[in-house]
Amino acid sequence: MNFPSRLIENAVNEFAKLPGVGRKTALRFVLHLLKQSDSEVAGFSETLRKLKQELKQCKNCHNISDHDTCDICSSHRRDHTLVCVVEDIRDVMAIENTQQFNGIYHILGGIISPMDGVGPNDLNIESLVEKVKREEIKEVIMALSTTMEGDTTNFYIYKKLSPYTVTISTIARGISIGDELEYADEVTLGRSIINRTLYEKNLKNDSQTR
Amino acid sequence: MNFPSRLIENAVNEFAKLPGVGRKTALRFVLHLLKQSDSEVAGFSETLRKLKQELKQCKNCHNISDHDTCDICSSHRRDHTLVCVVEDIRDVMAIENTQQFNGIYHILGGIISPMDGVGPNDLNIESLVEKVKREEIKEVIMALSTTMEGDTTNFYIYKKLSPYTVTISTIARGISIGDELEYADEVTLGRSIINRTLYEKNLKNDSQTR
Numbered sequence: 001m002n003f004p005s006r007l008i009e010n011a012v013n014e015f016a017k018l019p020g021v022g023r024k025t026a027l028r029f030v031l032h033l034l035k036q037s038d039s040e041v042a043g044f045s046e047t048l049r050k051l052k053q054e055l056k057q058c059k060n061c062h063n064i065s066d067h068d069t070c071d072i073c074s075s076h077r078r079d080h081t082l083v084c085v086v087e088d089i090r091d092v093m094a095i096e097n098t099q100q101f102n103g104i105y106h107i108l109g110g111i112i113s114p115m116d117g118v119g120p121n122d123l124n125i126e127s128l129v130e131k132v133k134r135e136e137i138k139e140v141i142m143a144l145s146t147t148m149e150g151d152t153t154n155f156y157i158y159k160k161l162s163p164y165t166v167t168i169s170t171i172a173r174g175i176s177i178g179d180e181l182e183y184a185d186e187v188t189l190g191r192s193i194i195n196r197t198l199y200e201k202n203l204k205n206d207s208q209t210r
Numbered sequence: 211m212n213f214p215s216r217l218i219e220n221a222v223n224e225f226a227k228l229p230g231v232g233r234k235t236a237l238r239f240v241l242h243l244l245k246q247s248d249s250e251v252a253g254f255s256e257t258l259r260k261l262k263q264e265l266k267q268c269k270n271c272h273n274i275s276d277h278d279t280c281d282i283c284s285s286h287r288r289d290h291t292l293v294c295v296v297e298d299i300r301d302v303m304a305i306e307n308t309q310q311f312n313g314i315y316h317i318l319g320g321i322i323s324p325m326d327g328v329g330p331n332d333l334n335i336e337s338l339v340e341k342v343k344r345e346e347i348k349e350v351i352m353a354l355s356t357t358m359e360g361d362t363t364n365f366y367i368y369k370k371l372s373p374y375t376v377t378i379s380t381i382a383r384g385i386s387i388g389d390e391l392e393y394a395d396e397v398t399l400g401r402s403i404i405n406r407t408l409y410e411k412n413l414k415n416d417s418q419t420r
Contacts, residue, residue, distance in 0.1 A: 008274060033262070042262065
């Protein structure tokens with residue numbers, strides 16, 4: 001593409017670096033911004049500048065936060081003996097949206113994946129072990145993706161935490177709500193039979209969730 | 211969505227204003243930026259700031275430019291008696307990519323569309339008339355979309371320019387190269403028969419374009 005202006009070319013190049021954005025979409029974004037008022041584009045620019053400069057990481061759970069300790073870790077209404085281990089902040093947001101969890105989180109910042117060159121030392125695993133060692137943690141809930149990498153990470157953390165007196169659990173794997181049995185894969189279906197729950201308990205859960 | 215940080219929420223809101231970007235995609239963009247280095251995000255922010263502040267409009271053709279007169283208008287190798295009227299800069303880029311046009315452009319900045327509240331006075335039509343009146347323009351080529359709005363704009367400009375001795379032409383409408391006849395709509399097919407070109411001329415054109 002030949003651009004009539006270097007400024008536009010630069011902006012297109014920046015947008016095209018975003019995941020899933022090609023140069024045509026990037027140009028569409030830039031032309032859209034050109035139609036906006038000066039103050040709006042300046043606001044966008046300023047927001048991006050602040051995003052990286054002012055954002056902090058919670059020193060307790062590694063969550064992204066405006067302060068040194070995030071809202072969840074500094075809340076006295078949360079159960080600080082219950083730690084949910086997740087991959088990144090999107091998972092925190094997803095679990096928070098369910099309103100079913102009242103403990104605190106621990107964000108790994110990724111998942112063990114030798115294919116992508118991510119080893120245990122690249123993740124916030126040591127600080128989790130330290131937390132379990134020092135603080136009074138009753139249960140660690142592993143809430144990672146149900147992939148090979150997720151399972152590997154689960155097992156690694158399980159081994160690391162086994163010397164300490166802490167319950168380690170994983171989130172339930174089973175048939176998604178709304179799914180049809182015949183289309184479920186064998187492993188999921190098999191696990192859902194092994195880990196079956198009492199119907200009475202389900203009824204109680206349903207009335208809480210819906 | 212509940213965000214762990216106001217900074218992230220602001221950034222997501224800004225990205226979600228872009229065309230075709232929802233809040234989930236916006237969050238994906240923001241999380242991607244968080245993984246980049248400080249200098250890269252600062253560069254993105256700076257590029258956006260400059261984009262609107264430093265960008266100029268060519269005083270001759272209303273194209274976007276880094277200078278007061280765009281590269282095309284200031285080039286002595288272009289035919290300044292041949293003006294191609296287009297809707298916006300994307301069209302200029304598309305026509306420039308064909309390398310088949312050696313004249314200059316005139317960017318309307320839109321198209322007459324009463325449905326969207328765009329009238330002739332919102333477009334750069336008066337400056338086109340002035341240009342034809344003052345300068346020695348031989349031909350004005352209308353290269354607008356082949357829609358109802360495009361046809362309306364064509365006709366409006368045709369009326370405005372009719373007092374002056376200037377040839378007014380439109381780009382050819384016909385079957386796209388690679389298209390099958392049976393799937394072409396009737397109007398296009400009809401026009402392509404009325405405006406048929408000599409086979410010899412086609413051969414010559416083909417050898418130039420390919």
